[in-house]
Amino acid sequence: MSTAGECQSAWRGLKLGSLDDVIGSGTCLILAPHPDDESLGCGGLIAMCAAAGRMPLVVVLTDGAGSHPNSRDFPPDRLRALRAREVLEATACLGLAPDRLVLLRQPDTAAPHDGPGFAAVVARLVGLIRREPTFTAILAPWRHDPHCDHTAASLIAAAVAECSGIKHLAFPVWGWTLPPETPIPGAPAVGCRLDISLFLGAKRAALKAHRSQYGGLITDDPAGFQLPHTLLSVFDTAFETFIRP
Template sequence: MTASQARNLDGPGTPEQDWQAWPGLRELPVVDPRTAAGAGYPWADVVVVAPHPDDEVLGIGGTMALLAGAGVRITLISVTDGEASHPGSPTLSPDDLRRLRVDERENALAVLGLADIEVVRLRVPDGEVIEHENHVEHVLRDRLRPDSLCLAPWHHDGHPDHDATGRAALAAAEPHACRLLAYPVWMWHWAEPGGTAVPWSTMRAVPLGDELAAAKRAAAAEFATQVGPLSAAAGDKAVLPGHILRRLLRDFEVVLA
């Protein structure tokens, strides 16, 4: 499989105010994943794929909650445990981070009403998904069915783990001819509003409503190791400070159909 173009994910990225000022963001066609997408609905099940603990909540957590509320069975495939989020930390070891991040995800899912979904941890080393891409594909291929809906990262999201996970999901879904909707996370950081690097015509908005949007914000706050610094040390900086979270905690989510 061919690797996607590497993106610079450092710095502040595209400000949320620029996204909000772009008319195209609010003009995206609206889709309800509970009823949309034609053949195959109602879904026998939904398989959500997350490269790291928090990607499922930040990228597609509201959509997951909508589907669960409609009685759809959801399985979360957690590719890594996120143990490499702070490689230079003097405070927490990778084993500490692994344990904490898994617990944080459990708490965040509960906030969204998703405490009872099945979570399958693949335990792929964080930062090395591309080396295990075939394994991820095979696991997903065994899980998916023709009447499944797969929610996976966009395979051009810009983070190597996200891109590899997205490619694996695409390859796994193809032989089943099942529906796949991709979700962006880091795209909002590097992309430019209306820029040609993103296929905007395939994007759809999933409205969350005020109550669910508030629940998603509360769920995101459960990822304490990511949204705040571990300490004042240089290696303990927040991975997801406020300017990043603002792009991910809107009152709607986006999928690429």
């Protein structure tokens, strides 16, 4: 047993690694629970892969339509379409073509953790990986990120890695904001940090493309989601963190 504070301290002290150290010699599939997680946790890595000609595939698990449930101006269908446009723009900022983005459109806050729906998502991703032998890794959020869809993405990625034989790595998102005393099963994870300083501008542009999550666009739902400054400040740095689950 460890604590969130011990994990966060361990992540900050991880050694620097190369792109090959993170994903291997090929490219990767990034499983984002919601539109914006790809830019938060992996924006620099995505841009680095694209610049190296090792085009990753970004798969967004849920539709993101639950961020503003009380908005009349942006009911679920309109919000779903908006968030799809935002992630398309964001990944373009990182150097990806539209055909390197896949939207699975699972319901926000209800991504499957098991059962037939879970098996169907795993089978879909395994099929995508087997079509391209250059995939050497799948990346998804940290298992202990405090959000049910992040947990689902982690479980799905683990199952996909086991079925396809590729490497599974995790990137913490909301785990960075856990109170330090929060108990975490197991010892602090190991991995490496990736220097993304050359791609930080592209990452910032990608994050800004997710306008609906900044609070200035959807104004008729005071209880709606807004990316907190405490989280954004974690990711406005020259490093991204990747750990072994």
